Amino acid sequence: MCIASKGAVMLPLSAQDVCFGASADGCGGGDIDTPWEYIKSRGSVTGGQYKGTGPFGAGLCSDYSLPHCHHHGPQGKDPYPAEGAPGCASQSSPQAPKSCDSDAKASHKDFASDKYSFHGETISASGEKGIQQAIMSGGPVETAFTVYSDFENYAGGIYHHVAGSVAGGHAVKMVGWGVENGTKYWKVANSWNPYWAEKGYFRIRRGNNEGGIEDMVVASSPSAKWSLKSQAEAQIVV
Template identity: 40%
Template sequence: MLGGGRCVSNERPSKHLSAIDIISCCNDCGYGCSGGQALKAWNYAIREGVPTGGRYGTEGVCKPYYFHPCGRHANQTYYGECPLAHRTPQCFKACHPYYPVGYNEDKIFGKTAYQLPNDEKAIMREIMTNGPVAASMRLHADFAFYRRGNTGGRDRGGHAVKIIGWGTENGTPYWLIANSYNFDWGEKGYFRMIRGKNNCKIEEKVVAGTMNVEKYL
């Protein structure tokens, strides 16, 4: 979530961090493509730094995402069907050969990392102050087919998402959350979950942090 959760922007185009660098090079963050822990990813950014990145095929960054999109999606190139699982790529501490900046020179380092309390107001305050936060939630069986509203069914394990904001609809408070299932899933890649009730344990393990972005200012 760190890779997609923070970007650096001023008058120039925004710079996202490389998710694949964290997945492949942070040995203690978790299990590579099989999952991990957001707080450890933040601590890796503080300790080692993370180069710039982006979606598959992004130009002008050090390490764009390694895997192409899979499956059929509206108005997008079809690369093939999705495998059951991806093997974690080998860690290469080098930028794309056409990128003009070296790997170490391109890195942005984390400044702070922390887990937020299980508290609606604290999460809202963090988003207002420092931007989106990473959250872990329990995944229900029908989540893959989400279109709108709440999800249910058998618990299928944990899932990492990014809470980017909140709102109220017809008197019901909700979190606005970014998922990683492409743009034609859910509400254009996003979904809403009831706020303040710890639904699917969404408010239990919320992680945030800050980055040293002075060189981009």
């Protein structure tokens, strides 16, 4: 949204709204198309991380309601409790929000008027060159890949599957690419907290469709226009 609006809209969309509003499965998983359809058709309110933590702080409409936890791999300097430990108990998916948090600032207090959406198409791309072009044209893209048990022990470097069984599928945000010591990689933002692995990111081999990560990526079109949903609807009516 920030890139598409050329910096005019620098706000995060609510993971609470999108994750639990776009799909009834919630924490049970979903696919990478549904969130974009939800944002386009119904819009998403703004929201930050648990209790206003994270770079955008507090005061947005609907922050994520589940606490930070340590997910997989070495604990390292991660200050958050491991899954199942005190402070990170197993929980069911929360309901999608229908109103803003009690501590939301005045500019983000009204749920209906805080919804952001886009007018335009979603795009998909696959393969190394196609994904590079998509990122160059419009910024980060969403993808999914197969997680093997050896990825759960990843702590840094360029990952490639060596051993272990399938643990499940996982959706992530691909933000760029590079080369280190002759090995090509994708740089990917994970959702397992900012202390995990490489400050919340990981690198994975590029060009060999590691874990199916190059099968398909999804994003809004570079020509899509982002704005408050109410403003977009008013323009359409006019």
